[in-house]
Amino acid sequence: MWWLTKRKKVDIISAGWLEGMTDIHCHLIPAVDDGSRSLDESRQLIEAMRSIGIQRIITTPHIYRRYPHNDSNTLHEGLERILPDLSDLGVPLTLGAEYMMDEGFETQLTKPLLTLGSSKYLLIETSFVGAPLDLYRLIQLVISAGAIPMLAHPERYLYMGDEEYSRLRGAGCAFQLNLFSLTGMYGEQVEKRAQQLLERGFYNFVGTDTHRIDFFRKTISSAKTYARYREPIRSLISNNQTLVASLE
Numbered sequence: 001m002w003w004l005t006k007r008k009k010v011d012i013i014s015a016g017w018l019e020g021m022t023d024i025h026c027h028l029i030p031a032v033d034d035g036s037r038s039l040d041e042s043r044q045l046i047e048a049m050r051s052i053g054i055q056r057i058i059t060t061p062h063i064y065r066r067y068p069h070n071d072s073n074t075l076h077e078g079l080e081r082i083l084p085d086l087s088d089l090g091v092p093l094t095l096g097a098e099y100m101m102d103e104g105f106e107t108q109l110t111k112p113l114l115t116l117g118s119s120k121y122l123l124i125e126t127s128f129v130g131a132p133l134d135l136y137r138l139i140q141l142v143i144s145a146g147a148i149p150m151l152a153h154p155e156r157y158l159y160m161g162d163e164e165y166s167r168l169r170g171a172g173c174a175f176q177l178n179l180f181s182l183t184g185m186y187g188e189q190v191e192k193r194a195q196q197l198l199e200r201g202f203y204n205f206v207g208t209d210t211h212r213i214d215f216f217r218k219t220i221s222s223a224k225t226y227a228r229y230r231e232p233i234r235s236l237i238s239n240n241q242t243l244v245a246s247l248e
C-alpha cells in the first residue's frame with residue numbers, strides 16, 4: 001500500500017545511507033570553538049563518524065566575533081597540531097571554516113579565505129534570530145572575493161520564508177543540509193522545514209555539523225527519517241564527493 005511506504009521511517013545509520021560519505025561541516029579542532037574540547041574527544045568523534053560510514057572529513061571551525069583568535073593561520077596551525085595523533089584512524093581530515101555573517105565578516109573577507117578544503121565554496125551562516133540587514137551585499141562580497149557562498153543549515157533559520165530561500169538561491173548561494181535536521185535533532189519545526197526544502201530540491205550538499213561526542217552518540221543512536229528521502233540524500237552525498245574529487 002503506497003501510503004504506508006510513503007510514511008515509513010527508517011534508521012538511516014543501520015540502513016547504510018551514509019556509507020562512503022565525506023562530511024563537509026563539523027567542529028573537530030579541539031578548544032577553538034564550541035565543538036570538540038580535547039584531542040581525545042576529537043578522536044572519539046572521528047571514530048564515531050567512521051562507524052556510521054563517514055570516510056573523509058572537512059572540519060569547519062567557527063569564525064566569528066565570539067572566537068577572535070580564529071582565522072586561516074591559527075586554524076591551519078590547530079589542524080597541523082592534531083593531525084599526527086589522528087592519522088592512524090585512516091580518515092583524511094582537511095580544513096574549511098564556518099563564517100558567521102556578523103559585524104566582523106567583511107573584515108574576514110579581506111584575509112586569506114578558508115574555503116571548504118580549498119575548493120571554491122565558502123561556508124556561511126547567519127544568526128538564528130535574523131539575517132544581517134545587508135545580507136545580499138555580503139553575499140555579493142563573497143562572490144566578488146572569488147568564492148561561492150554555501151549557506152549552512154538553511155532549515156534552521158526559521159525566520160526565513162519561501163521568498164527568502166528563493167532569493168538566496170537566485171543570488172548564487174548553494175545550500176547545505178544538516179543531515180540530522182531530518183531526523184528531528186533540532187525539533188519538529190526544523191525537521192519539517194528540512195523536509196520541505198529537500199522535497200523542493202533546494203539542497204546542494206549535506207553535512208553533519210557534529211560538535212560534541214555525547215550529543216553525537218545520542219543523535220546517531222536513533223536517527224530516523226522517511227525511506228523516500230534515501231535517493232535525495234544519496235544524491236547530496238554524491239555532490240559532496242564531487243566537491244572533494246575536484247580538489248585532488
Ligand SMILES: [Fe+2]
Binds near residue numbers: 025026027098152209
Ligand atoms: Fe557548524
